[in-house]
Amino acid sequence: MAKLNTRPNITAPDQFYAELIRTHEGLTDEESEALNARLILLLANHIGDAEVLTEALAAAREV
Amino acid sequence: MPDRTDRLYPYARHPDQDAASPRRHPVTVVGGGPVGLATALDLGLRGVPVLLLDDQEGVGEGSRAICFAKRTLEIADRYGAAAPMLDKGVVWNLGKVFHEDRKVFEFNLLPEDGHRFPAFINLQQFHVERFLVDRIRTAQAEGAPIDLRGGNRVTQIDRQPDHTTLTVTTPDGPCEIETDWLVACDGASSPIRRMMGLDFDGRVFQDNFLIADITMTADFPTERWFWFEPSHRAGASTLLHRQPDGVWRVDFQIGWDIDRTEELREENVRRRLTAMLGPDVGYDLVWTSVYTFQCRRMTRFRHDRVIFAGDSAHQVSPFGARGANSGIQDADNLGWKLAMVIREEAPDTLLDSYDEERRHAADENILNSTRSTDFITPKSRVSHTFRNAVLRLAGRYDFARPLVNSGRLSVPCTYDGLSLTGADDLPGGPARTRPGSACPDAPLGDGYLLDRLRDGFTLLTIDAGAPDTLADGITIRRLALSAADDPTGALAARYLGQAASAVYLIRPDQHVVYRAATYDDTAVRRALRRTTCREDT
Numbered sequence: 066m067a068k069l070n071t072r073p074n075i076t077a078p079d080q081f082y083a084e085l086i087r088t089h090e091g092l093t094d095e096e097s098e099a100l101n102a103r104l105i106l107l108l109a110n111h112i113g114d115a116e117v118l119t120e121a122l123a124a125a126r127e128v
Numbered sequence: 129m130p131d132r133t134d135r136l137y138p139y140a141r142h143p144d145q146d147a148a149s150p151r152r153h154p155v156t157v158v159g160g161g162p163v164g165l166a167t168a169l170d171l172g173l174r175g176v177p178v179l180l181l182d183d184q185e186g187v188g189e190g191s192r193a194i195c196f197a198k199r200t201l202e203i204a205d206r207y208g209a210a211a212p213m214l215d216k217g218v219v220w221n222l223g224k225v226f227h228e229d230r231k232v233f234e235f236n237l238l239p240e241d242g243h244r245f246p247a248f249i250n251l252q253q254f255h256v257e258r259f260l261v262d263r264i265r266t267a268q269a270e271g272a273p274i275d276l277r278g279g280n281r282v283t284q285i286d287r288q289p290d291h292t293t294l295t296v297t298t299p300d301g302p303c304e305i306e307t308d309w310l311v312a313c314d315g316a317s318s319p320i321r322r323m324m325g326l327d328f329d330g331r332v333f334q335d336n337f338l339i340a341d342i343t344m345t346a347d348f349p350t351e352r353w354f355w356f357e358p359s360h361r362a363g364a365s366t367l368l369h370r371q372p373d374g375v376w377r378v379d380f381q382i383g384w385d386i387d388r389t390e391e392l393r394e395e396n397v398r399r400r401l402t403a404m405l406g407p408d409v410g411y412d413l414v415w416t417s418v419y420t421f422q423c424r425r426m427t428r429f430r431h432d433r434v435i436f437a438g439d440s441a442h443q444v445s446p447f448g449a450r451g452a453n454s455g456i457q458d459a460d461n462l463g464w465k466l467a468m469v470i471r472e473e474a475p476d477t478l479l480d481s482y483d484e485e486r487r488h489a490a491d492e493n494i495l496n497s498t499r500s501t502d503f504i505t506p507k508s509r510v511s512h513t514f515r516n517a518v519l520r521l522a523g524r525y526d527f528a529r530p531l532v533n534s535g536r537l538s539v540p541c542t543y544d545g546l547s548l549t550g551a552d553d554l555p556g557g558p559a560r561t562r563p564g565s566a567c568p569d570a571p572l573g574d575g576y577l578l579d580r581l582r583d584g585f586t587l588l589t590i591d592a593g594a595p596d597t598l599a600d601g602i603t604i605r606r607l608a609l610s611a612a613d614d615p616t617g618a619l620a621a622r623y624l625g626q627a628a629s630a631v632y633l634i635r636p637d638q639h640v641v642y643r644a645a646t647y648d649d650t651a652v653r654r655a656l657r658r659t660t661c662r663e664d665t
Contacts, residue, residue, distance in 0.1 A: 071525040078530040079499050082518075086502060089510045097510035128524050 069120035136186040136261045139279025145303040150293060153179045153275075154470055156307035158282050158320060160184060162193070162253060163438030163455035164313035165260035169207045170463030172267055172274035174583075176470055179307070181296060185278035187261075190415040191252040191341050194371050195449035199540040199566060201245040202578055202638070203460045209263040210245070213256060217249030218370050223352040225532055227519040229359050233529055237537075242618035243569040244576040248537060250371050253452065285310070285323050285434075292433055309466060310434045313455075318440035324431065330424020331498065333445060334384040335505050338363070338418050340397050343374045344411035354534040356504070356519055362400035365504050367534075375414055378404065379446075381505060388418050421445045423494045423501070429458075430483040437462060442490035447500035447535035450493040457540060458486050464636035468660065473602050478661040481548045489541035496536045503533035540566035543639065550633070550642030550655035556626025557643060567638045570618040572609065577619065580607050581638050585656065587647075590619065592629040594647035600656055604633070635659060 075081050089097045109118055137160070144151045155171055157164045160182030171178040196213065204210040224234040239247045264274050283302070284295035292310045296303055312320040321328060353368040363380030370376055380400055382391060390396060397416050405411065425442035429435060438455030462482050468474040506512035521528035543549050543564035552563050560568060570577040580586075585604045587594055591611060598604040614620055624630050631648075633641040633655050642655035657663045 071527050073527045073530050075527070075530070079496070079533060079536065082514075082531050082533070083499050083502070085514065086511050089508065092510070094509050097508075101510075124525070128521055 067120060068114065068117045069124060071124070134186045134258065135278070136258065137182070137276045137278035138185045139277070139299050141298075141300055142277060144305055145298065145300060147303075150304040150306045152291065152306040152308070153177065154307070155179065155309045155311065155466065156181060156294065156305070157311045157313055158182075159313035159315060159438075159440070160257070160276075160278070161188065161313060161315060161438065161455075162256050162260065162452050163459055164311075165257060165264065166203070166207065166456050166459035167311055167313060167437060167462060168274050168276070169209070169260060169264055169267065169272075170459050171467060172264070172272040173207060174463065174467040175273065176467045177273035177275070179275045179277070179305075181277050181280040181282060181294075183279070183281035187254040187257040189254075190417055191254070191339075191371060191375070191377065193253040193256070193449070193452035194250050194369065194377055195453075195537075196249050196251055196256065197449060197453045197538040198243065198245045198247050199538070200453050200456045201249065202569065203456050204260075205244070205578070206460075206582055206638075207260075207263060208267070209259050212259045212262070213251055214245065214249065216255055216259075216372050217251040218350060218372055219246045219249055220350050220352060220370065221247070222349070223354070223534075225519075225522070225534060226353065226355040226358065227516070227523075228357050229355070230523065232519050232523045232532070235529070242571050242616050244578065245569070248449070250369060250377075252371055252373075252375070255372065256452075282314075282320065285320060287324075287432070287434065290433075308433065309470070311462065311466075312434060312436045312440050313438050313459075314440050316439040316443050318436070320434070321426065321436065321440055324434065326426060326431070328424055328426055328443075330422055330443070330494070332422045333420065333501055333505065336382050336384065336386050336388075336391075336418055336420050337446075338380045338382050338391055338397065338400065338416070340378045340380070340401055340416050341371070341375050341414040342378060342401065342411040343414060344376060344405070344409055346405070346409045346411075348376065356515075356534075358404070360403040362403040365534075366404060380404075382418075386418075391418055392416055421501075423498050425487065425490045425494065428483055429486055430479055435462065435466075435479065435482065437486075441486070442494070444490075444493050444497040445501045446497075447504060448493070448497050448537055449535070450497050450538045453538040454489060454493050457489060458482075460637045461486055468602075474660040474662060481546070481661070484546055485541075485543050485548070488543065488546060492541050493538070500533045500535045542566070548635075548641065548659040548661075550658055551644075551651070553642070553644035553648075553651065554625075554627055554630055555645065556624075557630065558622055558625040561623050561632070561640055561643070563640050563642055565640050567632075567634060567640060568622050570614070570622050571616050572613050572619065573615065578638060581634055582636075584636055585641075586632075586634045587652065588623070588630075588632040588634055589647065590623055590630045590632075592631050592646050594631060598649075598652065598656075600653050601662060602656075602660065604652075604656065633659075 157180045168180040221237045286293040355366040365381040367379040437458040549564040587606045641659045
């Protein structure tokens with residue numbers, strides 16, 4: 066049974082997306098890549114659950 | 129095809145032009161687009177004498193705005209002009225999104241039941257203008273004091289404390305007229321705004337879009353198709369949308385560094401279209417245009433006795449159909465306020481609320497259309513990477529679909545917390561009808577709720593007692609409804625929620641002022657005074 070929630074779960078999607086893009090404003094491509102890595106690690110820690118993380122890693126790779 | 133340059137209101141010499149001294153008019157509207165025509169209708173149907181000056185003599189060239197939202201139809205219905213729009217318009221519900229030719233997903237707008245009008249119709253702007261002019265003609269015949277003058281170009285304005293003098297250039301030479309109030313609906317490049325030296329600041333998007341309206345024999349379905357990065361490369365993004373008269377709107381995103389004249393040459397337009405449609409699809413070109421866009425607004429929409437409405441006041445990107453639709457809402461907002469001020473039923477500070485409410489709406493529209501534009505035309509590599517990640521995930525996972533943004537379609541703004549908006553004293557009341565909201569429609573037996581919310585202020589009661597009329601400087605008419613009037617349950621769902629009864633004070637533009645579970649005379653009068661800026665009286 067999949068544990069990764071792939072149903073819509075972000076309350077205000079447009080607002081989140083705009084904030085995400087704004088966070089990268091003024092950064093070089095390398096800086097953006099590094100920011101994304103930090104962001105993934107922060108979110109992964111928040112999630113914690115190993116099964117969810119494994120599923121997410123596979124989903125991102127396979128889609 | 130109808131003649132799109134019909135001279136609907138040809139120039140005719142008017143006695144004003146021969147007057148020894150300038151004639152004074154209560155309201156002059158400048159500009160004969162949808163917003164100017166709607167403003168003239170709104171005022172004229174309220175019995176306010178209104179002069180409309182347009183430098184043209186009929187509808188503009190090209191399809192231009194093609195998507196008209198439910199709220200616009202509801203407003204047009206209040207003017208008596210919605211039926212021909214609905215008859216002529218194309219209703220669509222299904223949209224498809226493609227990325228690199230692969231269908232990512234499709235969406236159905238799934239319009240909610242229990243509304244007289246669909247969520248949207250596609251209809252060329254020139255048809256809308258023609259229907260509004262037709263309605264002005266019948267209103268004039270019924271006695272509405274609307275004076276529509278074509279071939280009248282305002283070339284100079286002189287603002288005085290109690291009026292504005294306009295120099296109007298006509299085929300017979302210039303004349304001067306005076307007007308107590310001036311409503312500038314003269315478009316994004318507003319000559320009146322320029323004459324007054326007013327700012328119009330915002331964000332320029334460095335991209336060009338090529339519009340081609342075509343007729344074709346191929347049988348495409350009535351759907352909105354949007355391609356991100358199609359392999360035909362005819363545009364970085366492409367939109368295909370159906371209009372009436374067998375016409376399709378194709379919109380290509382063609383980049384910033386282009387030669388406009390070259391792009392508009394027929395062979396170049398055809399090269400893109402053939403790349404997109406394939407070599408076997410025959411089509412005819414109806415209209416082409418290249419446009420760039422900006423998201424910007426004036427700092428203030430009211431400058432004493434000069435008021436700006438529509439594109440002259442605010443401009444958005446086309447994604448979301450928020451230009452013409454928000455302009456019609458400006459007219460809807462302004463009409464009753466200006467009529468009350470002219471009749472001295474309210475102080476002129478009521479017009480400051482037009483400025484406040486419609487700037488709030490413009491900001492909301494600019495925010496939404498800017499977000500759509502940023503998604504469609506990413507400005508950086510990381511933004512492009514995220515956009516394509518969303519599209520790729522959306523093909524497989526539901527969660528990513530709400531993030532796909534090819535336009536958030538226009539809905540009326542809610543005036544939350546603004547000056548005219550009163551208290552919400554209805555525990556358990558639905559959020560969608562909180563004070564500040566535009567009333568959603570609901571079926572009532574053989575008609576609809578919005579048919580009954582016209583002309584003036586209404587006290588809507590649902591299973592609640594109240595006086596039938598309430599006079600407080602102005603008269604409020606009561607609309608008493610009960611569960612028996614609500615065969616579908618939509619009224620209860622939209623206006624009661626968890627409450628057993630409700631009392632709503634509703635403005636002439638069908639926005640909620642105040643609501644409560646039961647009638648409270650003091651509270652209703654307080655809300656009425658607040659919403660007409662007569663709190664001190």
